[in-house]
Amino acid sequence: MSYDGPTPGGRAVYRISRQDYIAAGRLYARPTRKLLVISASILGALAVVACFVPPTVAGAIVGGMVGWILFFSAVQLFLTPLMLGRHYDNYKSMQEEEFTVEMKDEGLLLSSADGGGLTRWDTIYKWRRNDQYILILIMPKLFYVIPTSIGDRGFDLPRLLEALRSNAPEIK
Numbered sequence: 001m002s003y004d005g006p007t008p009g010g011r012a013v014y015r016i017s018r019q020d021y022i023a024a025g026r027l028y029a030r031p032t033r034k035l036l037v038i039s040a041s042i043l044g045a046l047a048v049v050a051c052f053v054p055p056t057v058a059g060a061i062v063g064g065m066v067g068w069i070l071f072f073s074a075v076q077l078f079l080t081p082l083m084l085g086r087h088y089d090n091y092k093s094m095q096e097e098e099f100t101v102e103m104k105d106e107g108l109l110l111s112s113a114d115g116g117g118l119t120r121w122d123t124i125y126k127w128r129r130n131d132q133y134i135l136i137l138i139m140p141k142l143f144y145v146i147p148t149s150i151g152d153r154g155f156d157l158p159r160l161l162e163a164l165r166s167n168a169p170e171i172k
Contacts, residue, residue, distance in 0.1 A: 011155075022081050028143060
């Protein structure tokens with residue numbers, strides 16, 4: 001990622017590299033706690049059932065459980081990054097654009113050379129973050145990527161996080 005740093009008013013300019021795009025997409029695709037709890041509960045229930053059925057049925061249940069875990073792991077570890085890399089390679093404007101984020105009282109002003117607009121705080125659907133990125137979802141499958149490293153350049157990340165906490169649920 002390259003940065004031009006902030007300008008007066010809490011504005012930052014940044015680029016998204018292929019690696020950034022893949023890492024942000026993996027953050028988006030990371031299973032929620034709710035999904036993990038439900039999956040663990042189902043796997044636990046199937047394990048209990050497998051203890052009380054004939055061995056041939058138990059083998060099928062255990063095989064299905066192992067298959068699900070392997071499939072889920074393969075999607076998370078290999079398929080998702082592969083597809084995200086292909087998307088980035090085909091998305092020429094992402095590779096060449098600089099993005100600007102600026103905090104306003106009424107929302108976030110996000111823009112690039114191709115356009116931009118104000119995303120009002122009350123229209124943010126959900127958000128998610130890790131140490132490297134903040135994802136701001138404006139629809140269930142459409143999000144903005146904001147690298148947390150812009151905080152090192154003077155952008156007020158604590159203020160952004162507080163505004164997000166006050167206006168939209170965080171995906172955990």
